Amino acid sequence: MNTSLKPLLYLFCAALFVSSCSRKKNTFVNRNFHALGTKYNILYNGNIALEKGRESVDDASTDNFWELLPIERMQLMDEVVLPGQSKNQDFERAEEKAIKAVQKHGMNIKGKEYNPQIDEAYLLLGEARYFDQRFVPALEAFNYILYKYPASDKINTAKVWREKTNIRLDNNELAIKNLKRLLEQEELEDQDLADATSMLAQAYINIKAKDSALTQLNIAAEYTKKNKEKARYNYIIGQLYNEFGDKDSANIAFDKIIDMHRKIPRPYYINAHLAKATNFDFDNGNKLEFIEYLTDLEEDRENRPFLDKIYYRIAEYHRTNQSDTIAEAYYNKSLRTNTEDKNLRSLNYSTLGDMSFDKAQYKEAGAYYDSTMNNMKLNSKPYRIVKRKRENLDDVIYYEAIAQTNDSILNLVSLSEADRLTVFTEYTNKLKEEAKALKEKEEAAKRTNTGLATINNNAVNKSLRADPTSKNGKQKFYFYNQTTVSYGKNEFVKIWGDRELKDNWRISDARKSLASNQQNDVASIASDEERYDPNFYISKIPSDQKVIDSIAKERNLAYYRLGSIYKEKFKEYELAKDKLQKLLNNNPEERLILPSKYNLYKIYMEMNLIDEAEIAKNDILNNYSDSRYAEILRNPQSGLAKDENSPESLYEALYDQYSKEEYAQVINKAETYITQFEGELIVPKFEILKASAKGRLFGFNAYKESVNFIALNYPNSEEGKRAQEIIKSVIPVLAKKEFSSNDDTKHFNVLYPFNANAAEEINDFVKKLDDAVSKVSHFNLTTSIDVYDDKTKFVVVHGLTSIQGASGFAEILKENKHKIDRLFYAISSPNYEIVQRHKNLNEYLESQ
Structure with a gap:
């Protein structure tokens, strides 16, 4: 009995299974079969793929904590994706699963869907397209849910996602309108409320209504159940309060993040600490406690990945506290962490550049500004500001080098023979000591390399015996051994430092720290015997008074230009004052004295040095009363720009x-x-x-x-x-002076040459010619008076269309009632340009 019933039971189950697979019959078994298959198979795998893709997007996105963070952590890509293509395989898989759920398990019977999981399939489809940054197709999926499934339990989630997509498509006003209506009409669950208010905040930020965004973000931070989102929202709240100047409220938001500690990703925790440190009140705060607080952050082993920012914040503290030496050390420590944060690198380099500039170390400042620009977005506004500062610094570097060089030469000129001998004896003694040290280093390196070669030869021999690529047991070139090469490189750097590849490399850099650039230049061209002879250097000091005067003149001009640059371009009035005062103390040429005194007067006024300004003013008024500067001082309202002699x-x-x-x-x-x-x-x-x-x-x-x-x-x-x-x-x-063929152009002229001094004759001729030209209606002819050289001018007729026409027109003028019978030349417009440019009319005439 049991055996006979088994086939019937199997047949019944098979029939039940087949009937339940139907998507066109609305039965209890069919609905639940397709719903379970959709939820626990296809959508389950699709959501796993979606989460995996979201994690990859999250990992690929790098937050820039120097700027206001976006609400959603997702880095937009500039790549153009064609329809049907995907940027991420996980999102592509999630989309395929969603489409498969609709196609295989959808029960759309007479326009109504009976599988309750299909709305979630469309939601998965929209989310996959959204994170794949295909926002228009994503919007279509969310709109389909709102249109086809108004009673879905995911309807509010779909509405939020639709507005997120609208925001990505820059439809911010529409998103604000729809989200406000959603918040007013629906009682959202906590996470849906957090998502809706956070997206509303992003839309407000996009339209620059940041005060409204702050209100919505506070709601989102309170209701979200995700700690990562809570930390992010609070950080943005703190950033917004800082923009509004409310540091106390900002610090409260940052403290909320700090209190979460290990519940959130470390970057939020550390940057909250650093943002709070930025708000420290240097006037009223406890500096001792604050520096201990920063030191604790530095010494915490968990913070090692963030030492670049911590060092920078400590450096900023010391710089504000006017401890520039310590600050400079920490800026360099921040750079030596090899940070990948380009914003941080640019800030470090820019600050070091400003500090070097303030110390008059202009070459170093220029190098720092170059590094700053290398870490900035090309042609951005901050980039252009630094570039302009760097270009202005070129002038300073150039003239400072002239001033320092010539000052050094003039100082040597002013020394007695005995003092000169003392100076250069000390200099040559240093050269001898450095040469001796170099020789000892070379010998030490030679001994080290000899020992190393013996060790490595043994190692190479062993490796060659085991190396099937070596032929007949012969040794390979020792540079093929990476151990030997690495060791040699390290030893070279230890002994010689980072050397440029050029001739005489052993001595080229060794003399960089010697007395002056002039001495180094002379030493570089000296023979070995001359290099250590003080009298050789003494013989190079100029003795011709004309040469000395020329050097002093060039030095004084450099001082004047430096004073002008510091005053006009950099507003560095102390530096400008120093240069101009030095100039006046160096017996300058007469032409530089008055403008220097006037510039000093303006500088004194800017620095509020009233007494010095009054002395300078009276000096100009009493000793240069007829000058334009005196007139400006007597009548300030006239201004330099209105002075006709300016x-x-x-x-x-x-x-x-x-x-x-x-x-x-x-x-x-x-x-x-x-x-x-x-x-x-x-x-x-x-x-x-x-x-x-x-x-x-x-x-x-x-x-x-x-x-x-x-x-x-x-x-x-x-x-x-x-x-x-x-x-x-x-x-x-x-430079091109070859004449072109008349067949290749359509514009021709007639030239009438005149003596350049015959102004009256030229004017009379032009009147007669203009009258004749006005009678010609079939050509658009014009005339002009052009200078050829210091002896010749041309009266030119323009607008003719052939060389024959130009010559014929001039011949006709000879015979008509105007009787214009003068020497003329017919020429094409391109050839006329060449004649004017190279003054080679005779060459042109000979070529015709």
Whole structure:
């Protein structure tokens, strides 16, 4: 009986299973079969894949705690993804599972879905697309839930996700409207409430309504059940309070994070400590307790991954406390952690650069600013600020080097023969000591390397015996042994330091710490015998009074320019005052005395040194009463810019003359002004205007020579840099002087040459020519007066379309009632440009 019933029982179960697989019959068995299969198989695996993908996104995202954190930790990618593609395999798998749940287990019968798990499948589909940063398809999935499943228990979650997606699509106003309506109409569960309010806060932050965001974030931080989110929300709250200037409220938010300690990721805990430390009140706080607090953070072994930021915060404390030496040490310790935080590196380098600048260590400051820019986003606003500061520093480095070099030379000139001998005897003795030390190091290295070679040869022999790649038992080159190479590199650095690959490398860097750059330069060209002879160096000291005067003149000019740069560009009035006072004490040229005294007066006023300013003012009024500076002091309302004798006004007037093609006058006046205002920042402007006038009057070679002069003599000015760019990219183009074929152009001119001084004759001719041209209706003809050189001007007719037409037009003018019978040349517009540029009219005429 039992045996006969078994086949029937199996058949019944099989029929039951087959009937329950149907997605078109709304029965209890069918609904529960597909619901269980969807929930515990497909959606289970899909959610595992989603969480795995979210963890990878979380790991890939790096929070920038220097800026306001985003509410959601997800780094947006710039990659363009085509439809059907995915950035993350886990999200792709989650999406496939969601689609499979809908396709295999959906029970859509007559427009109604009977599988209660399908809404969660669509939610999984939307979330997978959202984290894969395909926001438009994600929005479609969430909207489908809201449209097809209004009674779903996930409806509020779907609404929150839809607004998260809208925010990612920059639909912030729409998201705010929908989230506010959701909060007003629905009583959300704790986590849904936290998600909704946090996203509402992000939308408010995006539209710059940060006070409204703060209110919503406080709600989100209170109701979220996830400690990681609670810490993040509180940190953003603290950041917002800091932006509002409410440090006490900010510290309360940071304390909430600190109290969570091991319940949250370590970065939130450490950065909360550091953010709270940033808010320390240096005026009223207990500095002893505060430095102990920072020291505890530094010494905690768990904080080792964050020592870069801790060192930076300690450095900031010491710098604010005016302990610059300790601060500098900690900034360097922060950098030596090899931190990957580019913001932190840029802050360290920038601060070290500012500190070096304040100590007048300009080369070091320039190097620090270079490193700062390497760690900043290219062409960002902070990058441009540092770049401008670095470019201004070029001038300081250049002129400081001149001042220091020439001061050193003049100091040697002023010494007696006995004092000179003493100085250079000490110098050569140091050279001998250093040479002896170097020799001892070389011998020690040689002994070490000999022993090392013996050891390594044995090791190599052993390795070769076991090395199947060695042929016939022959030894390989010893550099192939990585142990030998590594040891050798380390020993070299210990003995010689980091050396540049160049000739005479043993002695090149060893002399960097010697008395002065001038001595080093002389020593580098000396023979071995001369290098240790004091009289060799003494013989190099200039004795010709003209040379000495030239060195003193160059030094004084450098001091003046440094004073101007510190005053105008950096507002470093103490440094500017020091340079200008040194200049006046060094018997400067007459032309530098008055502008230096006036600049000192302005500096005294800026520094509120009223008595010194009054003395400087009276000096100018009494001893230079006819000068423009005295006039400005007598009538301050006129201002330097309104003074018709100011360099700026003179430059504007000269430029007007240039526009009127009065090139000879421009050249002569520019030379006068360059001499008159030598040392002032406007001089390169006069130079480049003179170069342009020379080019117009004398041609390409004169222009090239003048531009090259500007590039060499004013390399750090804007005009000097522009001249360097002209030499690089413009001069090669202008150098072309080959004439083009008349068949290759459509624009031609007629030239009538005149003596450059025949102004009245030219004007009468132009009137007659304009009258004749006005009668020609089938061409758009115009006339102009162009300077050719200092002896010749051209009256030019423009607008003709062929070389024959140009010649024919001039011939017609000879015979009509105007009787314009003068020598003329027909020429194409491109060839006319070449003739004007190279002043080679005769070459052109000979080529025709």
